[in-house]
Amino acid sequence: MDSRTNIGRVRGLGSAKHGGEHWLKQRLTAIGNVLLTTWFVLSLLMIPSFDHAALALWLAQPLVAVPMILMIANIFAHVRLGLQVLIEDYVHDDGLKFAAMTLLNFYVIASAVFGIFVVAKLAFTGAPA
């Protein structure tokens, strides 16, 4: 324990070298999202039929299931970064901020795992009748 202030302690130490990480990840996942959601929108426009059997066959193909899994993972990674900024900017109470960040992490991880599991299960075992 020393009696210096927080700013006095870190002054002159230079940056922690992690300042650009969040920013860069946000841009990289954004590029991924541009590619993957473009694929998704074009696929939706080209699906000949929206009845269940046709959709199940469509989604189970490797060339659909893999980009779909990538899209789910990439979008939720981007959501994690983006909503973190919203929380940091608009939630000022420390306790609420902690709770919101915890909730955000639970939300993105649970949702991404659920989505990936659903697609993988369909691709590996087919749709139930």
Added chain:
Amino acid sequence: MAKNPNRPLSPHLQVYRWSPQMAISIFHRATGFVLATAGMMTLLWWLSAIGGGAQSYATFQQYVVSAGTDGTALQFASNWFFRLVGLAVTFSFFQHLASGLRHFVLDMGAGYELKTNRLWASVAFVAAFFATALVALFVASRFLGVL
């Protein structure tokens, strides 16, 4: 550290005249939030309904797309709710995409001149509006029997 609630605050949104450059910034956040919540939850419901089999996909269709002629009141209400969600998510997608692409240009250090900056902020809004209208017309004619 204790916070003094009486500290002076910097001027916030409400004191400025709205401009496209300012609107696009707040819209980027708002549309991102819509996509992250309503958009992704609807997508996951759709995917899990496909994976869940014909019965669960029929349930998804009754609540989200169209309840048909013998639907319940709840299903009809839900249909209209999801039409609004669909419109909001579609606009949010194109708006977030357009202003995201604009961010890439700004990240390279280009497009900060006042007139250029204002122009491309406006272009992003107009592009998102027309893309949304196009998709809405497409969906209305192909799936909802309108037009």
